[in-house]
Amino acid sequence: MQQVLRGLKSLAGPFQSFVIAAAPEQPLPLFQEWLQAAIDAGIAEAHAMTLSTVDEQGMPDARVLILKNLDEQGWYFATTRRSPKSKQVEATHKAALTFYWQPLGRQVRIRGEVIAASAQVCQSDFQERPVGSRAGALLGRQSDVLLNEQELINGLAQQRQRVEHDPTLANPDWVVYRVEAHEVEFWQGDTERNHVRLRYRRTESTNTGWIKERLWP
Template sequence: MISLRGWQSFPEDLPSFDPDTAPDTPEDLFLEWLTEAGEHVLAPHAVTLSTVDEDGFPDARVVILKDVEPDGWAVATSSESPKGRQLAGDPRAALTFFWPGRGRQVRVRGTFRQATPEVSAADFLARPPASRVEAFIGHQSEVLPDPAKLTEAAEAAELWVAENPDTAPETWTRYLLTPTTVEFWQASHDRRHLRVRYHRDGGTWTHDRLWP
């Protein structure tokens, strides 16, 4: 049996964080932490997107954060994918960033909405060619009865993308999360972890220090 307690959780050297110096908005602190993480870990913009299905069961998967902008925190996917359908049924969702190499975690809760079709199309056309081909293959998360079918679909999608380089699928959607709470967690080896939670009150943010 593997002893899970024997594995190290965080490196010996952890970044410093003074909650008293936290900026007025969570976006400013997040971008500061994201930039710092990008200097040390792979895919700092990878994030766990948590949604609920039509039966109220939670679902989660790792996606890529596209941007943090005044309109919201952006991710993108097909509206026909499981996560797209779940967001259509209940737009309330959460994002979780975890950078174990820095002992940091960021939790975001809020409500998603769809960007305009023009913005979604521009998002798609900015993707690398292989990613655009993947989107045109379709059938995400459906049962694959024969791997040869995937090869056929991929070849057809590759040809379509080559012949229509400026066309985006109508189902491709950029989703924007308007956060209501954003929590920042900094690990400490003495277990007195530092936690700061931002809460949106109308058009302004307030933030508080939390117990570990």
């Protein structure tokens, strides 16, 4: 397998240059620019990201999910309070996000505090989800051990009927979280491994609230 892996190409390029001198003073405008570039390039699920947390034993955990929104306050994702990710977030109130747009050779890493949105925001997000997604969330069995396939089928059908009968049905366990970043790193890959890395660190010592730092590849 080692030889197979060594035979696979990585960072083949060509990639756009990343001029740090032209980067804005805050990370959000640059992230929006890079995300839009990924969308314009036709990258599938450009809004997909890896959410990393730690469990009660301190063991890292990671999974890919969808960015729900972003604004000056942070990056948003949603889940059910019964899920492992929610329990881990509620225990530490910290998380990391990673975006990787392979065709562009670009990666963004975000670390920060996690804050739950208001009940109104959570329920509004739940109502906007497709019927099948709402049914799955109402079932509330994410990550439980599945012993009977028919139990899953019946449970989803039952919850779907509830949603179709009452489209305004709320889910008190649904929660939208915001990652309020204290560190955001932009990574532009280079075919010769001379990667360009720009890190923003939150600080109160500047008017912009951020410090920009060039990092070694």
